Every structure is written in C-alpha cells, then in structure tokens.
Amino acid sequence: MARNTGPVCRFCRRENQKLFLKGDRCYSDKCSFDRRGYPPGQHGQGRIKFSEYGLQLREKQKIKRMYGLLEAQFRGTFDKAERMKGVTGSNLLSMLERRLDNVAYRSGFANSRTEARILVRHGHFTVNSKRVDIPSYMVKKGDILEVCQKSRAVVRIGAALEAVKRREVPQWIDLDTGSMKARVRDLPARDDITAPMQERLVVELYSK
Numbered sequence: 001m002a003r004n005t006g007p008v009c010r011f012c013r014r015e016n017q018k019l020f021l022k023g024d025r026c027y028s029d030k031c032s033f034d035r036r037g038y039p040p041g042q043h044g045q046g047r048i049k050f051s052e053y054g055l056q057l058r059e060k061q062k063i064k065r066m067y068g069l070l071e072a073q074f075r076g077t078f079d080k081a082e083r084m085k086g087v088t089g090s091n092l093l094s095m096l097e098r099r100l101d102n103v104a105y106r107s108g109f110a111n112s113r114t115e116a117r118i119l120v121r122h123g124h125f126t127v128n129s130k131r132v133d134i135p136s137y138m139v140k141k142g143d144i145l146e147v148c149q150k151s152r153a154v155v156r157i158g159a160a161l162e163a164v165k166r167r168e169v170p171q172w173i174d175l176d177t178g179s180m181k182a183r184v185r186d187l188p189a190r191d192d193i194t195a196p197m198q199e200r201l202v203v204e205l206y207s208k
Contacts, residue, residue, distance in 0.1 A: 095138065098138045109180070146180060
C-alpha cells in the first residue's frame with residue numbers, strides 16, 4: 001500500500017493552515033505551525049504571489065493532505081463524485097468524510113487520520129458487526145462503527161477517547177464512549193464540514 005512516509009508538519013506550513021496531521025502534537029506548544037507560521041524552505045519567509053492556477057493547486061493539495069490521500073486516490077474519488085448527482089464539490093467532500101478511516105477519526109477513536117488508518121488496517125473496527133480493514137470503505141446512513149472487543153484495551157484508542165473533547169464530534173455521528181460505538185446518523189452534508197475549504201477551486205482545477 002503506497003503511503004507518504006516523510007515529515008508532515010511541513011504540510012501545514014505550506015498550506016498556511018493547521019491540518020491536524022500529528023494528533024496531540026498539533027494541540028501542544030510543540031506544533032511547528034504555531035512556532036514557524038511560514039512556508040518551509042529557504043524562500044519561505046519571502047513574499048509569495050499565487051496565480052489562479054497556483055491557488056487551485058494549493059487548495060487541492062490542502063484537501064488531499066488533510067485526508068491523507070495520494071494523488072491517484074484523490075483523483076479517483078473526484079471522478080466518482082463528478083459522476084454522482086448534485087454538486088461535484090459537495091459530493092467530493094461528503095465522500096472524503098464518509099471514508100472509514102475518517103469516520104473513526106471524527107468519532108474520536110484515533111488522534112489523527114493517519115492513526116485511524118493504521119487502526120483500520122490492523123482490523124480494530126467492525127461495521128455492522130463485520131470486521132472491515134479497508135480505510136477507503138464508504139460508510140452509509142445507519143451504519144454502526146464499533147471497536148472490536150479484543151481491541152478495547154488498545155492504549156491509543158483509549159487515549160484518543162479521553163482527548164475527544166478537544167475536537168467536536170460532528171452532528172451526523174452519534175458517539176457512545178461507554179460502549180465504544182459510533183452510529184452514522186446521516187450522511188455528511190456540506191454544512192457539516194467546518195474546516196475552511198474551497199472545493200470549487202478543486203473542481204475548476206480538474207475541469208481544465
């Protein structure tokens with residue numbers, strides 16, 4: 001499975017926005033974005049002027065990195081969103097939110113999407129009582145995500161649930177911390193995604 005193995009804190013600095021890629025570190029005074037809030041590289045502190053294409057590219061890179069996808073995975077998701085009924089940009093964000101690794105993260109079972117992806121790949125979750133180890137699995141309305149019985153003693157999952165108050169669980173997810181279950185109350189709508197994203201720029205980029 002292809003994945004990014006390089007440093008990720010520089011992504012936040014490049015996109016000039018906290019992407020919360022390092023879990024607890026992003027909330028501490030060790031966060032590199034707070035300490036050095038300028039793009040990485042020797043010219044990072046210089047004046048940067050983006051063209052229209054540059055703005056579109058940066059927005060695409062930001063969303064792609066936020067959800068931890070590689071280019072081929074992100075483009076494939078966009079193509080599926082484009083074939084769906086409705087607004088392509090909203091469809092894209094909804095599909096990204098419905099990924100199993102993202103739902104596990106948003107439910108509070110992991111401190112970052114990267115950690116959630118690892119936990120999913122190792123088979124720590126079930127969907128509707130069936131073990132699923134595919135991070136890109138698309139949850140549906142009414143699905144119940146649950147931590148496996150043998151995995152409830154995993155330190156990372158317990159620590160993430162204790163720290164879940166740091167970020168808000170979205171309204172389309174019902175979380176029961178006691179039983180370590182999360183139910184997908186409804187499919188995520190555009191208004192449910194509060195992170196600053198301009199999906200219109202991604203649509204314009206891929207439409208060229």
